Amino acid sequence: MKKKIVLIDGNSIAYRAFFALPLLNNNKGVHTNAVYGFAMMLLKVMEEEKPTHLLVAFDAGKTTFRHETYSEYKGGRQKTPPELSEQFPYIRELLKAYSIAQYELENYEADDIIGTLSLQAESDGFEVKIYSGDKDLTQLASDQTTVCITKKGITDIEEYTPAHIQEKYGLTPQQIIDMKGLMGDSSDNIPGIPGVGEKTAIKLLKQFETVEKLLGSIDEVSGKKLKEKLEEHQELAVMSKELATISREVPLDFSISSLEYREPDEQKVYELFKDLGFNSLLDKLNRPAESTEEREQVEYKVVKELDEDLFSSSSSFYVEIITENYHQADIAGLGISGEKGTFFLPLETALQSDVFKAWAADDSKKKAVYDAKRTIIGLRRRGVELKGIDFDVWLASYLLNPSESPEDFAAVARLHGLTSVQTDEAVYGKGAKRKLPDEEVYTEHIASKAAVIEELKEVCLKELEQNEQIELFYELELPLALILADMETEGVQVDIGRLKEMGEDLKNKLTDIEQTIYRIAGTEFNINSPKQLGSVLFEKLGLPPIKKTKTGYSTSADVLEKLAPSHEIVEHILHYRQLGKLQSTYIEGLLKVVDKDTHKIHTRFNQALTQTGRLSSTEPNLQNIPIRLEEGRKIRQAFVPSDPEAVIFAADYSQIELRVLAHIADDERLIDAFKHGLDIHTATAAQVFHVSQDEVDSNMRRQAKAVNFGIVYGISDYGLSQSLGITRKEAGLFIERYLNSYPGVKEYMEDIVRQAKERGYVTTLLHRRRYIPEITSRNFNVRGFGERTAMNTPIQGSAADIIKKAMIDVAERVKEEGLASKLLLQVHDELIFEVPKEELDVMKKLVPEVMEQAVELNVPLKVDYSYGSTWYDAK
DNA sequence: TCAGACACGC
């Protein structure tokens, strides 16, 4: 086989990649664009060139032998951006993982190393390929050597052979050096002859061949001015040529044969790509642990008969429920792993075993699980109470980095460097094709999960400790999971009759409005189709299109509100939309998920999803039941106590986010306002508009409220301008005035952004963490988003911490006092209970008290409550 | 099966 060596100019390629690609980040805020580009190029080179030998050369140090000739060499160059410097160690690591030789030598540049090696390689009969972003290297082209220079981007290259150089410049590769000598090179600060550019240089070299010959016969040069210049700057030309000449005699302390390319270390490459977040490149790898044949098989036994000493005092325990919704799904099997080994336990075997049930119910037998809530509810449905959960790898992983959003167990494991579990999709399939595979396949899968939980626990514990999140995990999230399990299990009673009644009513109203709309429009169409609606409004009826979407006219509510005065049809459409939403999402949507027998709804709270630490709720989402408009609010009449002798009791924090802000920012005025129990929007308006509280009119208050809203949700000046219907500039001014009114808040905002930039993340009161890689983006918008996230997350996240803490405290008190009241729902800043009437007096006192004392801030927390015979009446 | 537009809550 013909020998082929590829020589890569490491610094040059890294620079190219850095400037060609947007400033990417991995999920921990490390910049990765240069590494990514480098890796892309490397993979392409390997695939296309299939070299037998390979080397990446780097520049060493700041000074080289060229500085002896000319101290200004490479002078005036911009410093390497720190965002790039920090990536070089990763590039080095990348090369190591690929087992690719890398070399640098004091006093020499990468060019010289490459020049020397290419010469040696040529005489050894190699085919040589040189990769760089620097055209200087083209002087090395020869019959055996091709120089590949990156064009636009990073993988697009131009190949310089002697023929190509001849064609392009009419010169030989050696003459490239002469050309540089004459015209100089501003990027390396090589002077050349003033006034001589590429065109003149080429012309002269075509006539005289080399700098030396040219200078020997300056008389023959045409053009008086040019002749003078050449005369005057002879030495400059000679020196410039010397500087531009790549050394081919570098003393190298290795032989070419040592550059032979071997196999990459796939595990290392895999881990590095994972670490850097190169998911697209990961897909291209032959993953060591992905295919069944290569993956390390977990050793396990299928339990036929249960034996007491299968269960050690501390085990990993996994319950497989394939369906997403564990409230209505079956267990496919159980996995246990501990001192005695790893076991697959068939469901029926477990259910029939008193030994198993006793172990499960024993609080002193500790279990590490994956998704405690899912596990508890899955077993509870089959009559098994699970106690003694002391770890949840899913929750732990979420706390370590909420932005990961792994889709299954295997993804969580992989995040922490463990690859011995297959993805659920690979085992069970996806979508309609999801099913239980052959027995050996799924028993092994389930057992392997149990085995891996053990290892994951160790890894996660270490990381939690490093992040100071042990307490957050053990005192907040894990106990909360148990409370949420009880809430979900309990469910909320629904008055189906009431829902259906409202549905009938809505149906009639919708038909009426529909007819009215068709009549006014003069045509029947699908009002639910923005496309069709757009063509009716803006084409048939000729209304002015205010806003456009990617696909056509926008028909969103804010657009329609602006159009309402122009045409009577618009208000009907808005009304139709409003009622249609109620009908489809709330009436029909809720009816779909009500348990046919018990008439209860069991939502699922997702505890490991949001970036801020809030919960979310699905199937159905009970955190967005209408309240703002009366027509929608009536939906709440269908949410009733499960016991006729009980009421729905709702307690909500008043302005919790702004109180948290007052605390974190330690802003005197804001703290003062809360201590005096002022209406915060009025107080803000008074500050911002420099008037007294009683001079604040409703419009001023409305604007101040919007600004407060913006602070709480981290919206931009644009967002504020949209909600107030003012210009962006005016909105920006509002924010500025707000910050001047609350100097402590202003200082906090500046500090937290600085902190986020330094550390790459922000934290909440209880040490929840969110990484914000966007904050160092060079893109104005992305960075702006990062800054707002930095300001907002500690506020919203701390509020989430507080209510979670309150839920735990309330549950504990209710248990202590032996009350029958039940926590049903959490809606970000409020808790909904079902309270037996005889406990009402106790709960009226207990709940606000516990919620207000959940944490101690330097402002008081305030809780309002209400109750009634339905959720609607708890207002 | 998927993305886009829209609307609900906090």
Add this chain to the structure above:
DNA sequence: GACGTACGTGTCTGAT
């Protein structure tokens, strides 16, 4: 100077 700008869930449409 323009970029496109709280989050999360669910429904519907219209394309593939």
